[in-house]
Amino acid sequence: MLRVMVCGAGGKMGREVVKAVHADAELVMAGGIDPSQAGNDVGTVAGIESLHIPMAASLDEVLGENKPDVIVDFTSPAIIFENAKKILGAGVHIVIGTTGLSQEQRDELAAIGKANNANCLVAPNFSLGAVMMMKVSAELAQYFPNVEIIELHHNHKYDAPSGTAVLTAKLINEAKAAANVVATEDLTRESLPGARGAKVDDVTIHSVRLPGYVAHQEVIFGGYDEALVVRHDSLSRLSFMPGVVLACKKIVEHPGLTYGLEHYL
Template sequence: MGKIRVIIAGPRGRMGSEAVRMVEETPSFELAAVLDRKNNGRKLSEIGHFFQGEVPVFSDIEDCLQSVKADVLIDLTVPEAGMHHARTALAYNVRPVVGTTGFSSEELQELQGLVREKGIGCIIAPNFAIGAVLMMKFAKMAAKYFEDVEIIEMHHDRKLDAPSGTAVKTAQLISEERKKKSQGHPEEKETMEGARGADYEGMRIHSVRLPGLIAHQEVLFGSEGQTLKIRHDSYTRASFMTGVRTAVETVMKIDSFVYGLENIME
């Protein structure tokens, strides 16, 4: 098998630039092109001093897919662009690996249907950090024994969605083991709206946004006389690249829709 040819959407973004480096440093990958909304027709080396090579830049995904042969599209942009890119990639038989959060359940169902039609792989992952995926798995395990839980997620102040996709995914996994339950005093009242956070089947999710943070999450369980805290911290965006690399390698071997990196980790 030859090298896996990859297109990256959003190469100038914080995550996208790390993905470019990861692809360039992985011997079995080849960077075929990038999608950037501003620099159509230029070369990658012309749009950032840290980029190398003469990789073409496209602003329109259809132009890109008609001009360049590729196996996988990595999208690390925003939900609206990510959905459009994933749809179009599947139409051209290119396998999407999408790290954008904020997709609705209807959009995920649409992608699942397109994947069934095409018979090729697609991976959507709220979080590509291996440690974050393990945190979610451990939280699901703990939920069998602790029914009271709150999630505190902390991200940089440029993040657009709240709560984070990782927090929502964590709550969904916990709910598979935990019966729906309202927590706290049955007559509690918020004297300031939102003080108790978002409500997901009775468990609370709190979102913190501050400069200096990258991506952090704490899952706090409580029962009589004890608490259990499961926490993950990403200090640099390089922490996500092992998961992105794993997803690219895996998506080439599957013909199904996968939501969540935990589903491809044994």
């Protein structure tokens, strides 16, 4: 049984991680760190039964004798890097949910982890569905090189396109380059600017922003008198939890720093 702790266990994401880890039969919820909830019960804070574990005020309190096997960190990008250095330095595996680490930072974490036999997973998206959508899209692009992406998000999301759409496009472009296939040339003339969307190399992205949506994406492949569509619908951040639980279980088998949950599947 792997012992798991959660950084930021009093936050929105952190509380969900506590619940998901506790509910899993193969993992043990061993502790939480959150200065604003120090001393309160980790389970109670998460909205479940008492786990009889007081919340730690800092990482230093939990990296000693009773240190866990894995720590999950969904706190802010600003502090994740310092957290990760400490955690890996203590020989504890770490699962990180952020897109905010530079290549240099990831290289430094990889070195610390190697020196201490601790593994590290950094993933921008823990939704199994989103990860699998990207994986099969790259696979399909070899056979169907004409691809467009439609992503639909709530109009509270201010930027467009979404990070997931851009990442999907990049993976598709790489798969097409590897398979040495290209899309038919796009000869369309825009009579209204923007109609034909944004381009990431050979892939077109359209961003819909409407109330009533959460996070959705369609990858559309045009063929010869046929079409294929892969659609992913995410209803809430809860869709990240199965991916976090899976990451906690598999991290022990993946030495070094891994970028992207897809490498664990």
